[in-house]
Amino acid sequence: MKFKNYFLSTPGSILIGSLLISISILASSGVLKINLPLSSLGEKTTPAASSATPSEILAKVATNIGLNGSKIKSCIDSEKYKPEISKDSSDASLVDANGTPTFFIGKSSSDGKINGVKVVGAQGFEVFKNAIDQQLSSTSGDQTFQVAVANGPVLGSKDAPVTMIEFSDYECPFCKSFFQSTLPQIKRDYVDTNKIKIVYRNLPLSFHEPWATFEAQAAECAREQGGDKTYYQYHDALFKATKSNGAGISL
Numbered sequence: 001m002k003f004k005n006y007f008l009s010t011p012g013s014i015l016i017g018s019l020l021i022s023i024s025i026l027a028s029s030g031v032l033k034i035n036l037p038l039s040s041l042g043e044k045t046t047p048a049a050s051s052a053t054p055s056e057i058l059a060k061v062a063t064n065i066g067l068n069g070s071k072i073k074s075c076i077d078s079e080k081y082k083p084e085i086s087k088d089s090s091d092a093s094l095v096d097a098n099g100t101p102t103f104f105i106g107k108s109s110s111d112g113k114i115n116g117v118k119v120v121g122a123q124g125f126e127v128f129k130n131a132i133d134q135q136l137s138s139t140s141g142d143q144t145f146q147v148a149v150a151n152g153p154v155l156g157s158k159d160a161p162v163t164m165i166e167f168s169d170y171e172c173p174f175c176k177s178f179f180q181s182t183l184p185q186i187k188r189d190y191v192d193t194n195k196i197k198i199v200y201r202n203l204p205l206s207f208h209e210p211w212a213t214f215e216a217q218a219a220e221c222a223r224e225q226g227g228d229k230t231y232y233q234y235h236d237a238l239f240k241a242t243k244s245n246g247a248g249i250s251l
Contacts, residue, residue, distance in 0.1 A: 030121035030174045031099040052251075054211060058218040060251050065237050067225050075221035076214060084151065085216050088202040092167045095145045100169040100203050101178050104147040105131045107138075108163045108197070112149050116165070122174040125185045128164075132190055135162045149199050153223055153231040155187075156197035162190075165199045170215035171208035173244040180239070200235065211248035 055076040059069035106116025168175045190196045204212030222234035
């Protein structure tokens with residue numbers, strides 16, 4: 001039957017897959033899940049056509065904020081930071097961070113780990129305020145996770161009493177929403193007042209590739225040129241430039 005054959009065809013499969021993704025995202029409270037079945041995704045997102053390669057485009061992003069774009073491109077092409085990005089993803093799985101963005105907020109410690117509460121998704125400022133204030137007042141949340149800071153770039157004072165670890169993906173639309181809507185107030189009220197520091201760790205989702213990993217590598221490469229401060233300058237530029245959902249950047 002024609003009706004049956006339509007749903008067995010590629011357009012029909014893509015339509016069903018799109019509906020499943022929409023339902024999954026709506027049900028996940030502003031977080032993209034890493035364990036969405038790839039079979040439900042239809043065809044992989046194709047970045048916008050461009051004669052420039054991702055590393056060339058990301059080098060241009062670097063040049064636009066005063067960095068050495070040529071060095072950024074060479075660094076990305078070397079893939080030197082892929083093992084570190086893979087380690088971030090592995091560490092995320094150990095604490096059931098299976099989507100982006102996922103946050104862990106806890107007391108800073110000298111052993112490079114925090115015992116923190118988990119916040120999942122691009123929640124509003126009040127959710128983060130409550131979790132941070134709990135940790136500042138030395139009370140614990142309902143669920144505690146031990147999470148490694150590792151070698152993640154730090155935003156804020158390294159001596160801040162509370163640490164917020166963010167597992168994120170530069171191509172995740174909910175991560176971009178957090179960056180635009182919630183991070184500025186957290187930064188103003190807690191980071192700039194030396195109450196917390198934020199540590200960014202990479203969790204590029206498979207259905208946002210190849211751009212998610214290219215961008216994660218580029219940010220690590222930017223860090224080489226000026227440390228954590230430069231990392232976050234590039235971090236900001238990426239979130240402002242990306243189209244999200246694996247579509248990448250076009251300049």
